[in-house]
Amino acid sequence: MxxxxxxxxxxxxxxxxxxxxxxxxxxxxxxxxxxxxxxxxxxxxxAVMAPAVGRKGNQLVEKRPAQSASAKAVPMDAQPQETAVATMAPLSDEAKKALVAMAEIQRKVLEKSRWVGGKFADEARSMHYGESEAQPIHGETSIEEAEQLIEEGIEIAALPFPVAPPDAVN
The missing domain is CATH 3.10.20 (Ubiquitin-like (UB roll))
Incomplete structure (x- = not known):
């Protein structure tokens, strides 16, 4: 990823x-x-991204005096206590409700669907061409394979939220 x-x-x-x-x-x-x-x-x-480039091992660490009585000296190679993941404006209440509703719809749909993992494309083709009984399935496939399924006239849809394989869920 x-x-x-x-x-x-x-x-x-x-x-x-x-x-x-x-x-x-x-x-x-x-x-x-x-x-x-x-x-x-x-x-x-x-967006323009700043690379995370670490300090070279042969560089000297510059020691600076603390700027205030409450500031603590932290070594340059110390690990931060928290890591910022992303800066993003908070979601509105309407957006939060919409995401929760979408997640609930996906959960209900997947209750009646069978996980086929990496065999998604093969299973979808098999059902489309009448080689196996049609039923709701979900799984994983590559973008290229998904495009081929669509070109063959096989109806598929991407799920809006990621799904963990059943054997990976606690």
Whole structure:
């Protein structure tokens, strides 16, 4: 997985997105699948990202005096207590309610669906061509394989929220 900082050109919101690859990001962007979490706009692009470059081992650590009585001296190589994940405007109450409702709908749909894991494309084809009984399934497949299924006329849909395999759930 790769994490990109993203930027909405419509309202300026910055947020992060996780993708399988740069090509996956481009495919989703070109397909209109990326939306701003704040305004719902589709003008999403990569934001400028600062690389996280560590200090060289041969560099001297500059010791600076504490700026206030409450400040503590922390060695340069000390691990931070907390890590900032992303800076993003808080979601509105309406957006939160919508996400909760979507998650609940997905949960109910998946209760009646069978997990097929990485065999999703094979199972979908088998049902489409009448080789096995049609039933709701969910699983994993590559973007390329999903595109091939669609080209064959097999109806599929991406789930809005990630799903953990049943054997990986506590």
């Amino acid at each position: 790769i994490v990109f900082d993203l930027h909405c050109r419509e309202d300026g919101t910055r947020f992060e997105g996780w993708f399988r690859s740069s090509a996956d990001f481009e495919h989703q962007r070109e397909g209109g699948l990326l939306m701003c979490p704040q305004c719902g706009g589709g003008q999403v692009e990569k």
